[in-house]
Amino acid sequence: MSSATLRDDPSVESFFNLVATETLALFEHLSFEFLDEYEVFVPSEAGRTRDHEPSELMRGFLHCYYKNIYGIRPVTRELQNTFVWLGCGFDRPPSRDTVDRFLTDLEHVADEVFDYLVEQAAVRGLLDLTYSIDSTDVRTMPADQDASKCYDPTTEEYYYGYGCTIVSTGSKIPIAAEFTVSKQAPEETAMRVTRDALAVDQPVWMIGDSAYDTLDWHDYLLTAGVVPIAPYNPRNTDDPLDIEYRVEDRIDEHSEDVQLKQSTLDETYNRRSGVERTNEAVKDCGLGHVRARGRVHARAQVFLALCLRLVVAITNDERGDNPGSTIITV
The missing domain is CATH 3.30.420 (Nucleotidyltransferase; domain 5)
Structure with a gap:
């Protein structure tokens, strides 16, 4: 069955809705399209185009970290799941090399992505004195x-x-x-x-x-x-x-x-x-499960965990739930 008709198939509709709702709950109030403009993600070989947009891969990593899935191979396997890559906005599942390359490139702009999410938390009144x-x-x-x-x-x-x-x-x-x-x-x-x-x-x-x-x-x-x-x-x-x-x-x-x-x-x-308590919450989001080979990947994974903590807090706040919770209730 093709992915184009998958959403309309009654036999899988309820399961797709369950997976997609859990995944999209992380992203429904936040946009990561600004990542697509960073030159660091442009393919190095002349004439090549992106296989996938950075915003899609960011969603994919956040989904995996929320599901306690870490490391290049496990993340790649999870993104082969049709329900997951559709829910994260992919046209097709990314390859292992694409996942690896994105994590490497993300390290160059991880601070800026984190700062963007901190701003989103601030405008929602989630900070105190x-x-x-x-x-x-x-x-x-x-x-x-x-x-x-x-x-x-x-x-x-x-x-x-x-x-x-x-x-x-x-x-x-x-x-x-x-x-x-x-x-x-x-x-x-x-x-x-x-x-x-x-x-x-x-x-x-x-x-x-x-x-x-x-x-x-x-x-x-x-x-x-x-x-x-x-x-x-x-x-x-x-x-x-x-x-x-x-x-x-x-x-x-x-x-x-x-x-x-x-x-x-x-x-x-x-x-x-x-x-x-914040440190423990960030560890629940991946800081305590760094599966890295090299400082670059380790730093990128640390900031992904920090970003996920902010995304979960913002999502819960937008849905009228406790922003301090590390779980999104669907």
Whole structure:
């Protein structure tokens, strides 16, 4: 039976509707056609035309990640399913080489796609006035020669892979992120991700754990009109300050008019668990299942997981459901 007549066949109509509805629920409120304009996706050989549009392949990857299907071969197999490739907008199923090439090319524009979805979440009012920043592990296969043995101080164990620093807000909404070589991100990464987050919108509070107890991070946020809250870490100082949070000292030094209650700082810092829930939600969307061979594919898959988390949140919000849920109810 041809795909042209498949939709009209009563014997498969109900099954097609089930699969298509689940798939299209991810895309009905969002357009990915802007991807088709990126020159990075143009075939390298002169005279060649695209076999498939980038927007179709983006839909295909998001569908697969939502279904917990990861890796080039498994994604290709899933997109051979007639109901799936029809639901994602393909004229015919893509080949393995096409899927592989798209993931490689996507890495060049992954930040821009993520930023586009963050804007969509912002205009829908899904952000709030408290931002949280944290790093998480990105575990991959030992076959990935670009990955390295990393240490996770939270679990006090070693793992093989990379890391990701995320700023989140609202109902498990990631709004800024950076792929890193390990979970222990350098201060420069924290500053860059913080600037990216404030470029989306200005919060009242910015929360981080003791790893963000740095003068540059605090002073940058205070200058921007944001209150940073990170536990004071005396490190190896011989004369530790009598404070709980670094911001107490920074405000005392730079302002005579501003005062913060200890109870307010404690209450606000307790919201830091929000970024941990965001990390777990993004792991449910694929961050915890990176099947990569090489840094390029790993980074692309990390941003695909971040994008899927945003798509699910936006879709649930548009359908009147809880944007914090990682499941779309059909």
